[in-house]
Amino acid sequence: MEVPVIELQDVKKSFGPVEVLKGIDFRAYAGRVTALVGDNGAGKSTLIKGLAGVQPYDSGTVKFDGEVVSIHAPRQAGHLGIEVVYQDLALCDNLDIVQNMFLGREEIKNLTLNEAAMELQAQKALESLSVRTVKSVRQKVSSLSGGQRQTVAIARSVLRQAKLVILDEPTAALGVAQTEQVSRLVRTLADSGVAVIIISHNLADVFKACDDISVLYLGKMVASLKTKETNQGEVIGYITGLKTMDGVEQ
Amino acid sequence: MSNVKIATGHEGSAKDQINAYFQRVKSGDMGALPAVGALTVLIGIFTAAAPEYFLRPLNVANLFVQAAELTMLAAAMVFVILLAEIDLSAGVTGGVAMAVMFLLLREGIDWPIALIVSLVVGAAIGFLIGFFVAKVGVPSFVVTLGLFLGFQGLQLVMLGDGGLFKVDVAPINAIMNENLPTWLGWLVLIGGLALGILITLLDRARRTKNGLPNRPISLVAAKYGAMAVLGGIIVAVMNVNRSANAFKPIEGVPIVIPITLGILLIGGLILDRTRFGRHLYAVGGNPEAARRAGIKVAKIRIIAFIVCSALSVISGLFHVSRLGAVEATAGRTIVLSGVAAAVVGGVSLFGGKGRLMHAAIGALVITIIANGLGLLGWDAGMNFLVTGGVLILAATVDALSRKRSSSSQIRV
Ligand SMILES: Nc1ncnc2c1ncn2[C@@H]1O[C@H](COP(=O)(O)OP(=O)(O)OP(=O)(O)O)[C@@H](O)[C@H]1O
Numbered sequence: 001m002e003v004p005v006i007e008l009q010d011v012k013k014s015f016g017p018v019e020v021l022k023g024i025d026f027r028a029y030a031g032r033v034t035a036l037v038g039d040n041g042a043g044k045s046t047l048i049k050g051l052a053g054v055q056p057y058d059s060g061t062v063k064f065d066g067e068v069v070s071i072h073a074p075r076q077a078g079h080l081g082i083e084v085v086y087q088d089l090a091l092c093d094n095l096d097i098v099q100n101m102f103l104g105r106e107e108i109k110n111l112t113l114n115e116a117a118m119e120l121q122a123q124k125a126l127e128s129l130s131v132r133t134v135k136s137v138r139q140k141v142s143s144l145s146g147g148q149r150q151t152v153a154i155a156r157s158v159l160r161q162a163k164l165v166i167l168d169e170p171t172a173a174l175g176v177a178q179t180e181q182v183s184r185l186v187r188t189l190a191d192s193g194v195a196v197i198i199i200s201h202n203l204a205d206v207f208k209a210c211d212d213i214s215v216l217y218l219g220k221m222v223a224s225l226k227t228k229e230t231n232q233g234e235v236i237g238y239i240t241g242l243k244t245m246d247g248v249e250q
Numbered sequence: 251m252s253n254v255k256i257a258t259g260h261e262g263s264a265k266d267q268i269n270a271y272f273q274r275v276k277s278g279d280m281g282a283l284p285a286v287g288a289l290t291v292l293i294g295i296f297t298a299a300a301p302e303y304f305l306r307p308l309n310v311a312n313l314f315v316q317a318a319e320l321t322m323l324a325a326a327m328v329f330v331i332l333l334a335e336i337d338l339s340a341g342v343t344g345g346v347a348m349a350v351m352f353l354l355l356r357e358g359i360d361w362p363i364a365l366i367v368s369l370v371v372g373a374a375i376g377f378l379i380g381f382f383v384a385k386v387g388v389p390s391f392v393v394t395l396g397l398f399l400g401f402q403g404l405q406l407v408m409l410g411d412g413g414l415f416k417v418d419v420a421p422i423n424a425i426m427n428e429n430l431p432t433w434l435g436w437l438v439l440i441g442g443l444a445l446g447i448l449i450t451l452l453d454r455a456r457r458t459k460n461g462l463p464n465r466p467i468s469l470v471a472a473k474y475g476a477m478a479v480l481g482g483i484i485v486a487v488m489n490v491n492r493s494a495n496a497f498k499p500i501e502g503v504p505i506v507i508p509i510t511l512g513i514l515l516i517g518g519l520i521l522d523r524t525r526f527g528r529h530l531y532a533v534g535g536n537p538e539a540a541r542r543a544g545i546k547v548a549k550i551r552i553i554a555f556i557v558c559s560a561l562s563v564i565s566g567l568f569h570v571s572r573l574g575a576v577e578a579t580a581g582r583t584i585v586l587s588g589v590a591a592a593v594v595g596g597v598s599l600f601g602g603k604g605r606l607m608h609a610a611i612g613a614l615v616i617t618i619i620a621n622g623l624g625l626l627g628w629d630a631g632m633n634f635l636v637t638g639g640v641l642i643l644a645a646t647v648d649a650l651s652r653k654r655s656s657s658s659q660i661r662v
């Protein structure tokens with residue numbers, strides 16, 4: 001069988017007495033878009049933060065390209081090729097678009113920042129996404145709308161040639177046209193061989209954009225399905241806990 | 251697909267660029283503009299009120315020398331204010347380091363070594379503050395307030411008691427009391443402008459090589475033309491003999507000016523053009539975003555406090571140079587003016603916004619208020635009142651512009 005880009009085995013995480021992840025198994029494959037769905041508070045963001053090294057797991061095995069790895073800092077995730085676009089986007093308002101896109105990986109020439117090279121790459125990355133709403137790549141992020149911020153955050157991971165891109169509710173704040181654009185972008189990413197994980201509450205979008213669907217329910221992975229082999233009703237059943245792996249609950 | 255062209259902010263005519271600048275100012279990104287305005291107004295008022303004193307070569311030279319100490323301290327403060335932190339101990343840190351220098355000099359140690367040791371002591375103090383703030387998590391206000399009190403005691407312990415302790419080292423005393431030969435003043439001005447133009451042209455060449463547009467060259471010419479005129483006037487005025495004694499002329503640019511500008515220039519290049527500088531602004535703007543981008547936030551914080559303390563030592567050195575002596579009470583009162591100067595100059599106490607030049611402009615504003623009111627014969631009470639009022643005004647402008655820039659963005 002094909003080796004997943006990322007594989008989690010029996011991953012656990014607690015905040016004090018509260019167990020948020022109760023032994024999760026999860027896989028995502030290169031070239032495929034995997035949806036991670038579940039109700040509010042199911043533990044989706046927590047699962048992602050562990051992969052990003054922002055909030056390491058308490059226990060469990062993480063395999064990247066089949067090798068066991070330990071991700072305890074964002075830098076380690078970055079080195080592996082994991083890029084995360086957070087729900088709260090995590091951009092610096094006081095910096096401009098170029099500066100944000102290259103934050104933490106600035107290009108240096110003659111000991112100083114190579115602004116021209118970074119500006120050019122940022123411009124190319126945004127243009128390749130057919131971004132129309134951003135006026136200038138030197139605009140401060142504080143002057144951008146929610147959708148524009150999302151675009152910048154996604155373009156940042158494009159720029160870094162990630163192997164695994166994780167999007168936490170990428171379209172929650174977007175209008176119809178931009179949602180469509182993001183979906184197209186996600187497909188382009190996956191087709192170029194990147195493994196993509198999308199967290200989403202919008203099942204219609206999920207069924208349109210994703211190849212696989214994994215469902216979290218109260219900190220447990222209750223289903224991992226192929227989009228082609230399931231339907232919205234079944235997924236809703238898993239999300240709401242009416243359905244479990246073993247069959248329909250009474 | 252990629253027929254969409256995104257601008258870089260460098261396109262368009264000089265007029266477009268100027269319009270874009272005013273657009274940014276309107277949306278709350280004012281930078282040093284209010285402070286430059288205040289400076290102009292103050293110069294106007296005092297020139298009108300005391301025409302025979304204020305803009306005279308002697309007073310202008312005094313102004314710059316008086317402002318140098320404060321500029322250096324405010325510049326030190328910028329590094330930590332950019333992180334939304336504060337260093338209330340900056341003044342007395344300079345005092346402690348100068349006490350160390352004095353003790354070493356008294357032991358007969360050469361002044362360059364004594365000075366280097368005092369800088370190292372300053373850096374070590376900065377590391378200590380940074381460690382408590384970044385690693386232990388004590389608020390910088392508290393750590394540095396504690397050191398502010400403690401170091402006042404340490405200065406007394408080290409020096410024995412209050413009073414002045416003479417420092418008789420010609421190169422140190424020269425900083426605040428001697429002037430460049432008149433020709434060297436011109437040379438420094440020309441060299442500085444040439445360096446600035448060279449950097450700008452190299453930037454433009456690099457952009458051209460990458461196929462990126464450049465701003466109209468006329469804007470560059472206008473900028474350096476204005477700087478050349480202003481700098482030329484200052485050098486010319488400083489080169490006029492300002493001595494009242496016909497047998498002992500005093501002329502030339504005070505040595506402290508090129509030293510201060512040189513330090514500001516280097517610091518500015520570090521903030522604007524190095525990875526450290528970029529990360530400093532990022533941590534100041536959004537520490538969590540910086541952390542997620544892989545920036546070592548604690549390291550950046552610690553380095554910022556080290557730089558702050560080291561620059562405070564230089565401010566302390568200027569003080570010693572001016573007095574020709576080390577003071578056991580040095581640095582107590584100047585520190586609050588240092589914070590005020592940075593804020594008046596347009597550095598935001600909320601972090602992430604401000605430049606080193608703002609510190610210099612703010613320091614000039616505060617120095618001119620004291621100097622001008624003094625010339626008019628107004629007492630110290632009035633000086634404090636006016637300075638306090640200007641500070642509150644500056645902080646209000648900062649808060650309002652923040653509000654404006656966050657409400658002008660459409661959050662979906
Ligand atoms: N730092 C934290 N400390 C304590 N509890 C936390 C922390 N982070 C998350 N939790 C809790 O863990 C649970 C899962 O949170 P998580 O953010 O992973 O949910 P989610 O599936 O992303 O939800 P949503 O769809 O609302 O984004 C919630 O009950 C939340 O309150």
Ligand SMILES: [Mg+2]
Nearest residue numbers: 044045046087
């Ligand atoms: Mg979430």
